[in-house]
Amino acid sequence: MPEGHTLRRLADDLTAAFAGRVVRVSSPQGRFEAEATQLDGATVVGADSAGKHLFVDLDHERFVHVHLGLIGTFDVHTDVDDVPAPVGAVRLRLVTGADADPRGTAYADLRGAILCDLVGPARRAEILGRLGPDPLRNDADPGQAWRRISRSPRAIGDLLMDQKVLAGVGNVYRAEVLFRHRIHPLRPGDTLRIGQWRAIWADLVELMAEGVRTNRIDTVRPEHLPEAMGRAPRQDDHGGEVYVYRRTSMPCHVCGSTVRTGQLVGRNIFWCPRCQPTFRSRAVQSASKHAGASGGAQT
């Protein structure tokens, strides 16, 4: 679940359900017990996200800083008839509804998060300060990311997932945006052209905003959708239609080549060898051009 769109959606949902309301705060699992006791009865101001970080804003400038990590979930239930007993390892539970608010009773359960801390404004600012621009935020400056990418010999696939370079992109958006722009994940950042970066950024802004709306990741262009191509819709786990993410050994929706996988800095990468040809140095490229080699497919 958790890439930047998940956290933004969560912040919006939490704000809609809890803003301006008094909350009962508890930690059924116990790990957040002391802080929960302290916060119980506070009024929620709202919630906000930056990259993959979430902040629940409570009165007196107190923030619950949440990072879901790889496996965390934060389920928000609104307008329920009753609040069920917590099941499993619920680290943080927020409950509201003991008031005359037309929004009714609501609760939210946090489980599996890698981080759940009570912090103040200084710590919050420090966390935000470490993050690169977030395509979901209007105040983001993509030029800041470009300055780092254009000077780095590291693979673009690595740079896109570095939260100091760019905040909010995870493994799915990385794989998909590189496919959509026909760029091999191992291509060095300092070989990209600024036009390519601008296109990637603009695409992420759109794709991730769509992800917030639908609460899932869909990256396949209309002409390559199952209905348009007469193929079966994606049946597995994660819902959204994608080009290469976790489609190892399956045929590329665009060219039919076999989707490949590999490892990059400990994470899985996926690409189409024909649509995203292996990067070659400018010298080699121009040499083969002069030699009359047909560009493109390199497998």
Place this chain on the structure above:
DNA sequence: CGGACATGAGTAT
């Protein structure tokens, strides 16, 4: 039932 694995990231070596 055990183990591998997952849309993440900090810390140690």
Place this chain on the structure above:
DNA sequence: TACTCCTGTCCGT
């Protein structure tokens, strides 16, 4: 580069 943490799901025995 490896290990660590967090939880749920799926797969093989």
